Amino acid sequence: MFDHFRYRTLLDTFERTEKMMRLDVYNYLNKQLRHLIQTKSKKNRKLIDMLTANKIKWHKFRGLEEIEAIPISKTQYADSTHNPLKYRKPVMAAALQRVLSWHRCSEKKIIWITPNRTKIQESGFTRNCKVIPYPQDFDTIIKILHRNSKYVLVARPAILAQLAFHINKYKIAPPKPSLLIAFNHDITIGAETLLKKTFNVPIVRLLTDTHYGSLIATCQYDYYHLFEPIAIQEVVNERGLPVTSGRGTLVSTPLHTSKPTLLRFDTEIEVIPNQNAVCPCGLSYRTIDNLSYVSRPTLKSVDNQDLLIPLPEELHPNIVGVNYEQSYAGEVLITVKENEIGSLNPNDYKEWFHNYWKLDIRIILLIDNRSTFLGDRGLSNYQIKTT
Numbered sequence: 001m002f003d004h005f006r007y008r009t010l011l012d013t014f015e016r017t018e019k020m021m022r023l024d025v026y027n028y029l030n031k032q033l034r035h036l037i038q039t040k041s042k043k044n045r046k047l048i049d050m051l052t053a054n055k056i057k058w059h060k061f062r063g064l065e066e067i068e069a070i071p072i073s074k075t076q077y078a079d080s081t082h083n084p085l086k087y088r089k090p091v092m093a094a095a096l097q098r099v100l101s102w103h104r105c106s107e108k109k110i111i112w113i114t115p116n117r118t119k120i121q122e123s124g125f126t127r128n129c130k131v132i133p134y135p136q137d138f139d140t141i142i143k144i145l146h147r148n149s150k151y152v153l154v155a156r157p158a159i160l161a162q163l164a165f166h167i168n169k170y171k172i173a174p175p176k177p178s179l180l181i182a183f184n185h186d187i188t189i190g191a192e193t194l195l196k197k198t199f200n201v202p203i204v205r206l207l208t209d210t211h212y213g214s215l216i217a218t219c220q221y222d223y224y225h226l227f228e229p230i231a232i233q234e235v236v237n238e239r240g241l242p243v244t245s246g247r248g249t250l251v252s253t254p255l256h257t258s259k260p261t262l263l264r265f266d267t268e269i270e271v272i273p274n275q276n277a278v279c280p281c282g283l284s285y286r287t288i289d290n291l292s293y294v295s296r297p298t299l300k301s302v303d304n305q306d307l308l309i310p311l312p313e314e315l316h317p318n319i320v321g322v323n324y325e326q327s328y329a330g331e332v333l334i335t336v337k338e339n340e341i342g343s344l345n346p347n348d349y350k351e352w353f354h355n356y357w358k359l360d361i362r363i364i365l366l367i368d369n370r371s372t373f374l375g376d377r378g379l380s381n382y383q384i385k386t387t
Contacts, residue, residue: 299361
């Protein structure tokens with residue numbers, strides 16, 4: 001009953017804040033952050049000790065103007081008996097409900113295809129939903145989907161892409177969800193094109209960090225929005241300073257907990273903030289231009305210089321999935337899966353990668369359009385063993 005009451009209260013809060021003026025959003029976050037540290041921190045001795053060690057007067061914490069004094073961390077401030085995710089269920093359920101409302105799907109049932117049934121159920125994302133376990137035969141999954149109507153289909157992008165490949169390869173009548181949600185992991189332009197061609201419905205990108213403190217979702221105009229009421233979300237450079245232009249790392253301080261265990265948590269999600277954009281959807285939440293679910297690894301060129309692996313959304317538009325393998329500097333094996341099969345040859349893709357890197361590296365390129373190539377993890381995979 002308490003969770004239900006909190007869920008309804010949160011829904012009202014989220015609906016109210018998403019159309020506020022930016023100054024009002026800033027004031028709301030500032031007030032929540034001060035309350036989190038001044039009041040709720042006293043329940044966590046380990047956290048108070050950290051703040052005191054950094055000469056931060058937590059009981060007089062001033063809010064956003066002082067947040068940079070807190071060190072960025074990749075670990076939580078919690079003892080072994082405390083679960084930092086204890087308070088997330090009603091928050092994440094309400095946040096997902098608001099995201100669905102952006103796409104006019106508030107009343108629709110949610111169907112998940114996932115290999116992590118327990119984790120998804122614990123996350124709070126499974127209110128009013130059905131879970132289909134994965135892996136299993138795609139024909140069985142399609143039959144289950146055909147027995148449902150007026151639903152939203154949610155899965156990792158790689159699982160959705162494999163489902164679309166199976167449907168197209170065997171010329172099966174596609175299921176008819178009202179909306180697709182590609183949950184976590186990266187999605188390529190080619191995969192998004194394939195999914196739209198197969199299902200003919202809008203696609204939402206929904207990303208969270210490992211502790212569900214940050215949430216990023218696309219609106220009906222495909223802009224990425226930082227879902228701000230549940231966390232203070234900063235974009236910082238390698239020195240921990242705010243990014244004014246270019247790429248930065250998303251740092252999250254969850255606001256939805258009664259016993260804070262994560263302050264300025266390094267999510268390892270890379271983003272490019274959009275400083276000035278006003279989204280046509282009307283949401284006041286900050287927007288970002290690009291993102292990578294994990295920090296990108298690098299390849300080595302012939303002269304041993306670092307080559308950033310392209311973000312999935314930067315890849316050639318016909319590439320659905322890609323795999324990089326490098327055992328030593330100067331040579332890389334790239335395997336790609338295509339959207340329009342046979343429209344390009346390996347040399348076309350090799351030329352694209354050479355133009356992207358603009359540094360000397362020998363590329364061996366294979367085209368592998370088997371559905372089993374992707375796996376279930378991500379559409380951009382790598383095995384880097386450079387010595």
